[in-house]
Amino acid sequence: MKRKHVYLTDDLEQAREAISAARRAGVLDDDIVLIARNDIEMEVLPENRRSADTDFQPAAVKGAMTGGSVGIVAGLVAMVIPPLGVTVAGAAAIAALGAVTGTWASSLIGSALPDPIRRRFDDEIQAGRILVVVDIPDESLALVDAEVQRTGASQLPFEEPSAMT
Structure with a gap:
């Protein structure tokens, strides 16, 4: 499993040093993004390093899991009520419908919310x-933290499991 850690840097040069340190410690390029004020992001950050502005992806994953779980329970309940005549295939269809509905609804809500890191550290970004x-990766936490902090970057109080791991 991977955990998301956030480091604060004063400028782009220090951010580049922190990225290099993370890479040397074994972090994959796709696992590093930068978050900055909009004018800084547009002018100096490469597009592949920019973070998404919204909470869309984590919200979609949570919605799919919640909707699917509710759908499974609803399908199983419908199966045990004889007058409804729901089969196993019908229960699976109800579960799939729940997952689709949960994903859709949560994605809509998530696309309107700023990324949780942006919300929490907005003062620093501004x-x-x-x-x-x-x-x-969990097995590399101590090494990566030490290497990145050696560049002068400060670790911020934020740690959560990555959405897609």
Whole structure:
């Protein structure tokens, strides 16, 4: 499993050093993104390093899991009520419908919400600092943290499991 850690840097040069340190510690390129004020992101950050502005993807995953779970329960309940005549295939269809509905509804809500990291550290972002967000495998946490902090980047109080691991 991977965990998302956030590091605060003062400028783009320090952010580049933090990225290099994370790579040297074994972090894959796709597991590193930067978050900055919009004007900084548009002018100086490469597109492949920009973080999504919304909570769309994590919301969609949570919606699929919740909707699917509710759908499974509803399908099983419908199976045990004889007058409804729901078969196993019908229960599976109800579960699939629940997952689709949950994904759709949560995605809509998530697309309207700012990314949780942006919400939590908005003051730092608005002050012109750059956040380096790294998805770190559990077995490499200590090594990556030490290497990145050696560049002068400060670890911020944020750690959560990555959405897609």
